[in-house]
Amino acid sequence: MNSLTDRLPCPENGAQSCTDPDGSPWYGSGEINALDAVAWTRFDRSALVAGGTVQAGRAFSVYGVGFPWGIDVSLSVDGVDTGAVVMPFGKEQFHLDGRLPAETKPGAHTVTLTNNIGQAATANILVTAPIAAPEVTWPQAGDHAEPGRVTVSGRAVALAGVHVVVAEAATTADAGVNAVPIILDVAADSQGRFLADADLVAGRYEVRVSQTLTDGTESGVGEPTGFVVGDGGGTGPTPEPSPTPTAAPTPDPGGESGLDGGDASKRGGALASTGIGGAPAAIVGVLLLLAGGLVSAIVGQRRLARRDRCSGLDRTP
DSSP states (O other), X not given: OXXXXXXXXXXXXXXXXXXXXXXXXXXXXXXXXXXXXXXXXXXOOEEEETTSEEETTSEEEEEEESOOTTXXXXXXXXXXXXXXXXXXXXXXXXXXEEEOOTTOOSEEEEEEEEETTSOEEEEEEEEEOOBOOOEEEESOTTEEEOSEEEEEEEEOXXXXXXXXXXXXXXXXXXXXXXXXXXXXXXXXXXXXXXXXXXXEOSEEEEEEEEEEOTTSOBBOOOOOEEEEETTGGGOSOXXXXXXXXXXXXXXXXXXXXXXXXXXXXXXXXXXXOOSXXXXXXXXXXXXXXXHHHHHHHHHHXXXXXXXXXXXXXOOOO
């Protein structure tokens, strides 16, 4: 009769000598005595992640033990269901494969195994940062392109799938709301190079990229790179208008130029001058009028005297 041999977590000092052939972190044959049909219920429900460290975006396995056979067990991280489900059957130990989203915040997190009748086991894990996003070689910040076919280029891990998102950049008027983005999925070549084409009209844009390796590992999303197409779609600053040319001043009849370096009393304008700039012309005009009147008076007097002599009249008082 076989003795009960529990499959127990490998002790810290066990090293390779206690590694199970199936690669699990437990060891032992798992054989039970046929007379002890419920021996499996003696195991405490447990969950374990090998190494205790998981990289965001990369697949990992959670091992469980002590759950009843034939009842589905699901995996959640920090209370969020991952969608992974397994039905333990035929042996006490089982495992589920999961993947943390690449945007999972690095640090301490909790994984939980739960079955359909409310039994659960948890394990603490340390999450590390995901692999880096691809490098964008064009555009660089502030680059300019003509409207039409615009090509985004860069470098990723060889043969990785590259996810490219091109969206209109938020402006003050948009209040942070972008238009519907253009999503492009392309593959990097054996050297890691990739190209993604998008048809763009004039405007201001941002591009973000991420990658998925051939084993399914996902990177984080890179920082946005802004660039301009055409005239920017009118979203840029309004140019200052060109100054209107000022007409040259008309020379003053009295010899003044109309501009005297800032003396307001000598500037030309819509209002009459209150200074002396036009005085000489006015004086000359008055003198001419007076002189003309005097000449007219003298000539008239002489004509009247001549007419009186001819008629024999004597106007002497």
